[in-house]
Every structure is written in structure tokens, then in C-alpha cells.
Amino acid sequence: MRIDAKGMHYRQLNKIIRDAVASGEKEFELDDIGGQRYIGGGLNENVKITVNGTPGNDLGAFMNGPRVIVNANAQDGIANTMNSGEIIIHGSVGDIIGYGMRGGKLYIKGDAGYRVGIHMKEYKKQVPVIIAGGTAGDFFGEYMAGGIMVLLGMNGKSPIVGDYVGTGMHGGVIYIRGEVDPYHLGKEVSCLEANEEDMKLIGSYLKEYCEHFGFDLNEVMSKSFIKLLPLSHRPYGNLYVY
Amino acid sequence: MKCDNLMNPEKINPSRRVHQRIPSGCAISGMMSEEGRCIDGRAVIKSIACMHNRSNGLGGGFAAYGIYPQRKDQYAFHMMYDNAEAKETTEEFFKDAFNVDKDEPILTHRDNGVSNPPILWRYFLEVPENKLDLISERDYVMKTVMSVNSDIEGAYVASSGKNMGAFKGVGYPEDIGRFYRLEDYSAYIWTAHGRFPTNTPGWWGGAHPFTLLDWSVVHNGEISSYGINKRYLEMFGYRLELRTDTEVIAYLFDLLVRRHKLPIEKAAMALTSPFWKDIDRMEHEQKKIATAMRQVYGSTLLNGPFSIILGHSNGMIGLNDRIKLRPMTAARKDDMLYMASEESAIRAIAPDLDEIWSPRAGTAVIGRLSEAE
Secondary structure (H helix, E strand, O other): OEEEOOOOOHHHHHHHHHHHHHOOOOEEEEEEEEOOOOOOOOOOOOOEEEEEEEOOOOOOOOOEEEEEEEOOOOOOOOOOOOOEEEEEEOOOOOOOOOOOOOOOEEEEOOOOOOOOOOOOOOEOOEOOEEEEOOOEOOOOOOOOEEEEEEEOOOOOOOOOEOOOEOOOOOEEEEEEEOOOOHHHEOOOEEEEEOOHHHHHHHHHHHHHHHHHHOOOHHHHHOOOEEEEEEOOOOOOOOOOOO | OOOOOOOOHHHOOHHHHOOOOOOOOOEEEEEEEOOOOOEEOHHHHHHHHOOHHHOOOOOEEEEEEOOOHHHOOOEEEEEEEOOHHHHHHHHHHHHHHOEEEEEEEOOOOOOOOOOOOOEEEEEEEEOOHHHOOOOOHHHHHHHHHHHHHHHOOOEEEEEOOEOEEEEEEOOOHHHHHHHOOHHHOEEOEEEEEEOOOOOOOOOHHHOOOEEEOOEEEEEEEOOOOHHHHHHHHHOOOOOOOOOOOOHHHHHHHHHHHHHOOOOHHHHHHHHOOOOHHHHOOOOHHHHHHHHHHHHHOHHHOOOOOEEEEEEEOOEEEEEEOOOOOOOOEEEEEOOEEEEEOOHHHHHOOOOOOOEEEOOOOOOOEEEEOHHHO
16 A cells, blocks of 8 residues: 655554554555654554655554564654564664664664663563664663664764663663773673674574665674673662662 | 633643643754845745644744844844733833834734734834943843833733844744744744743743844753753843743853853853763863863753754754753755754755754754855
8 A cells, every 4th residue: 555645644644554454454655754653653463664754753653563664764762662573764763762662673774863772671582672783872772671782883983872871771782883982881781792692692683684774794793792781680779778 | 722822821721721642842943044045934834834743732933034134233123012001111111212213013814723912013123322331232132121021011022133033922833934924034044943831831922932132042841950040140130031941041142152252162062061071081171171161151051851943143053952852853955954853844845955963962053154254
């Protein structure tokens, strides 16, 4: 189903999509998107949605199954509390992406903004994954409780990541390709070198990631990765305990 | 959603009109031709309308620079009056304080959802020589603005700069823009605001932009340091009467740049100074400057979440709080500089851009008029 979304309000657009999904439609191509919010939000079916233009905030919020492909930059709040599915962004993204994300994959070709993966979580097989190809802003993995985040810094910009990386982190794992000045790390993380097992873990995701964006997997793997783990699973256990 | 328009903040009862959760934050958008090319107001309306859902109909407004080229040496006062009596009192005051070269109603469209506006009147003013024995012209104008806002009941100055003006009110920004017939004005800088009032009432005088002389500010967020900033400004003769935190930002730029003669970059640094932990790591000279700035201008530091766009005669400045708690995107295309809360609001009017980026927290994006150099 192809929809010309020029000037369309997000409520109307998302209603058309929901109704079509309910009557069995499997594939959507949305043209002339300009800031419409919540695209793919709350959908439970394994449909495919291609977005042409800049989607609005909370793309794929509470999404549970679909694959969303964005052929542009995207804004804030992508994959907010997403449960499963896949979001592929052929550009850069804004702030607080993957907020409370609890499953599925979010692949970004370019840069990411502030507070990526804030309070991301996991439960048994539900392990959310975020990979960004460029750089990220401050508070990467803030209060992260689970899941896997990978930052590649492929565009050569420096620093790869902003300040306060993993502040309040108490679960999950962050991999960053290249070096990070310890000054930028939050107090709640320990910095290790990624070992063979780690590379095996992220290897399959990176292979998939490279296929989406036409990156060379060998080049991605040519540099060593650091691994950030939380020092404690209850970093604030004694806060406000007097 | 249809809202009552209210001039009097005392009458506000927000609980009455909020029936459901409204997914809003404020919206800001700004555009500038660094070559001073003037364009009409339709583009900025289109940009801010793209972010309709960030505001809730309780405030919208615009600032425009370059709109009165025929009278560019006179102070253009845009006034809002609750009633004819306030207008009369203010006009008596103006007659005494200025040479009033011209006054006229600000033309509006009255058929597009904006209801119950105040009396909107425009004055082109000159300062008589004999008023300037002991005070500079702009200090004199600043004082008269403070006097009108504080002392004349029901009269509010919407803007008071040269060759610029603010157009604001209660309503969605795109409705306010059409209400003020912005298609009839041509400007080299346009800024716009869609409001979602949080801590302060939604009333005509409290809509953004907030202005003083040629400064104008549109703001998304809140200034938690308002009390400290207000007390500091009061020591320099500013009176904060508009019940909205954003007012301090316009006055701080007036104080730091116009009166203390700081370069724009340093004024921005005073408002969003680097953290001490980062100052500790700076090179000697930079460290000395940053330390001195924090010591001297501790009371101008803005705390809390914000993204702002500041306009003035020679440029436009975008600034975020120090930990980026509000969104901001900037872009360039040829001589145009754009800033907005969302990328889509820029793409709505400029689909093909030379460059687009998210400014880092506490780092000013500065647009400059080339002829002003």
C-alpha cells in the first residue's frame, strides 16, 4: 500500500495504517512524510513500512513486530519502549532513542544524539540491540538496565561519544569501536577490552547491520572494540539510605 | 481543540480546558538570510505549523527583522491594550516621552479562529534630544518599556526595536501568523514559537517572543534559575513583569551584549558556562577566561531545560541548555541559516539542504548578517 502523506495529520496517517494492517495489508510505502509522529507505533504484526521523508518523534513507539525502514534522518524518541521488530535508519537520529526499549533492533547508519538507550532493559530472550555507525552525544546508555549497544564511529569524527557514558548503568553491555577517554565515562561503568566471545556476540548483528547500509564488515572489525559493563547491578542501593 | 483566548491571566483555569493528555512541548523555529535578503512570512508559518502538535493553542508568536525599511531609524513599538483607557494613558505617556511620528492599528484578519484579541496598535517613535542629557538613547527606551509594562495597567509592549516587530497572541502559531497577516511583511530574520504553557499563564502578553529593543527570544523549556537571574537583572534597572521565565533571557542579552559589550559568543558562554570539571582541563588562557566568566557572571547562568532562538538586528543565535534537555536542529542552504525544534520543520520549507546538524549542548549556533561585519 502506498500512501502520499503530504500534509496529513499523524492521527489520520496512523489510522489508515492500523486499519489496513487489520485487514491483512503487509507492506507500506509512505511518501512525503514530514514530521508525522508515532509511525509504526503499537503495531503487533510483522509488516514492512518504508518511510520516505523525515518522520516525527516516537517512531516505532511500543512497536511489536514490524520492520520500519527510513530513507532519511529521523528525530527524537525512536523505538520508545519498543518490544520487537526492526528499525533501520539510513541517516542520523536525534535524542532519547531507544528509551526503555525492551526488544528488537534499531540500526542507524549515521550519528545519534543525546541519551541513546536511556533505561533500555532486557528479560531472558528479549534483548534489544542498538547499533549506530557514527558518533553519539552525552549520556550514552544512561541508566541502562539491559540490552546491547554498539557505537562504531565510522565517519572518523571525534570524539566518538560524549560525556557521562553509562552514568547509572546497571545492566546490559556497551561496545565502542576504538578508544574512549576514561574522562568521558560515567562512575558506574568498568571499561574492558572486547574479547573473542564478545565479538562473536555482536558479529552476527554487525553482519546484518553492514548488509543494510553497504558497509564493509572487515573494515568494521579491523579496529578493536572496548566493552563497558556496569560495576554494580544496584549502583544506587545506598542512595537516600541514612 | 478550541480554546478561549484570555487577556487576563487571573482568569486562567487550565484544568477546565485540558480534557486529555496533549503530547506537547513548545516548538521553536527560526530562519535567517545572512545576506539580508527579505522574504515574506509564509515560510516561517509553514515551518512552525509542521510542529502543530508541540503546542496546545495557548500561545503563538513571531519576530521579524527588516519589516519597516522606510522607518528604520525610528523605534517601532507594537502595543497590546486591554482596553481604550490603557491606550489613552499610554499615548499620553508616549507624547511626553517621545516624538510620535506615526501611529496606526496593526492590521489583522479576524476570521481564522483567533478570538478576543486586545487592542493592537503600532507607533513609530523618536527620542527627543533633550531627554538624553544623562542617559543613552537605548537605555532611555529600555526604561520607558519597563515603565509601560510595570506602571500602566492593561498596557504591554510586544516589541520596541528598530526595523523589527513581534506579533504574538493566544492561539496556535499558524493561526496567529495568519491573524497578523504576516504574508504582508518581508524580513531577513523570522523566528516563531508555538506555546505549551507549563508554569505560567497563557495570555497575550505572555506569548513568545519576548523582546526588548531589537532583542527577541523564543524558548522551549523552562528557566529554573529564574529567581537568581531576576534578582541580578533588577540591580541593573530591569523590571520583570510578564510572568514568564523567558523574559530574563532577552534582558540578559541586552545587559551582556549591549551594555557590558561582550561579544555574542561570550554572552552565550555566560549563560551556559562550561562545567568546572571541563574548565579544569582547559589550556591556561582559556581556563583563565572561563573561570573569570563564571566568577563575574555566576548570576547569569541559566539552569533548567531550554532551547532558544535569539534574534537581533545583525543576526540569530540558537542555544541549548548545558545537558541538552530540549531539542534543536540547525541547517544551512546557500545564504540561509535555519534552526528548529525538529528537522521536519526545516525540511518543510527547505527540503534540500547543504548541511544539517544537531548543535551540541551549551554550544551557540551563530548567524551573522554579512553587511554588518
